[in-house]
Amino acid sequence: MKKKDPIGVFDSGVGGLSVLRELLKVFPNENFKYIGDTLRMPYGVRSPEDVKDSTFECLKFLGKNDVKAAVIACNTATCYGLKNAKKNLDFPVIGVVEPACRYATLVTKNNKVALIATEGTVKSNVYDETIKEFNKDIELKSIGAPQLVLDVENGNLNNEIVERTISNYLNGLEDFDYDTLILGCTHFPLARGAFKKVLKEMNKSVELIDPAKRTAIDLKEILDQKDLLNEEERPRIDFYSTKDIDKFKSVVQTVIVNKIDKTFNEVKLK
Ligand code: DGL
Numbered sequence: 001m002k003k004k005d006p007i008g009v010f011d012s013g014v015g016g017l018s019v020l021r022e023l024l025k026v027f028p029n030e031n032f033k034y035i036g037d038t039l040r041m042p043y044g045v046r047s048p049e050d051v052k053d054s055t056f057e058c059l060k061f062l063g064k065n066d067v068k069a070a071v072i073a074c075n076t077a078t079c080y081g082l083k084n085a086k087k088n089l090d091f092p093v094i095g096v097v098e099p100a101c102r103y104a105t106l107v108t109k110n111n112k113v114a115l116i117a118t119e120g121t122v123k124s125n126v127y128d129e130t131i132k133e134f135n136k137d138i139e140l141k142s143i144g145a146p147q148l149v150l151d152v153e154n155g156n157l158n159n160e161i162v163e164r165t166i167s168n169y170l171n172g173l174e175d176f177d178y179d180t181l182i183l184g185c186t187h188f189p190l191a192r193g194a195f196k197k198v199l200k201e202m203n204k205s206v207e208l209i210d211p212a213k214r215t216a217i218d219l220k221e222i223l224d225q226k227d228l229l230n231e232e233e234r235p236r237i238d239f240y241s242t243k244d245i246d247k248f249k250s251v252v253q254t255v256i257v258n259k260i261d262k263t264f265n266e267v268k269l270k
Contacts, residue, residue, distance in 0.1 A: 003229065003231065004031065005068035005228075006031035006033045006067050007067060007223075008035070008063075009033070010035050010062060010071070011077075012040070012076070013041040014036055014248060015185065015186030015190070017034075017186075018210070018212060019071065019096070019186055019215065020034055022210070022216045026220055027229075032235070032236075033062055033067055034238070035062060035240040035241070035242075035267070037058055037242050038241045038243040039243035044076050044118025044121065044144075045146065048124070051080040052081045056088070060089070061267070070085075071093075071094055075186065079120065079127075082097075097127060097211070098130055099215040099217070100127075101127065104131065105131060110177065111138050112180075113138055113139070113182065114178040115141070115142040115182045115184045116183060117142065127140060141178065145185070148162070148188065151191075157194070158194050159194075166191070166195055180206065181208055183208060234261070235261075238262075239252060240267045241264075249264045
């Protein structure tokens, strides 16, 4: 592995661009290879075995493309595929759940944390188990929010449609007095403004946790320890999707606005 090798990023689709956006802030000089498995998304409603296998396949693709490390940006894929990937791949792999939990335990003042995520992530209980490892006194209440994934995927990032969906889900937390809310799906930080507006209307003062920020910092530590940080000045991002590369490209161009060189490629994994 060399310093100039790219960092791999994997998500079920475009949601992981919210993670790439944070990675670019922490790693302005790194090359990236991003794969979005748009053919098989949404991952949030698929079986655990299926998510594990697809995750491994996408990471193997990144490995074949010489990444020096990879981020599983997708929360659902982290829950079902991280352990297997770490065990069976010969490059460092990091997921988003542990960094998010560690940060949430530092931020909460009343030890009441809410999680909004896919149904798959909620059912896995990985967030519950991980957060308890950091602080066993934390009370975590979770909501599965499949409609919110679809709203964001359809481009409703900051309008009445997405606000109504968020409001319906948060009302499901009833009188749970959380002071911290983990946006536990890559799509949701893209609707951060709508979350803020809805919480304000509910008269709630809540800290929003975007798992990507802490994940980027943790990855920097890993690469630094291995002396693999890149000093190159003109980085490049190669994007791959398993379906509809043109649709994918148009979302990339609205989310990743900086002038880094980019390539777009549609790939078949099997
Ligand atoms: N990227 C997924 C996650 O973070 C959400 C979208 C999906 O269901 O594929 O959990």
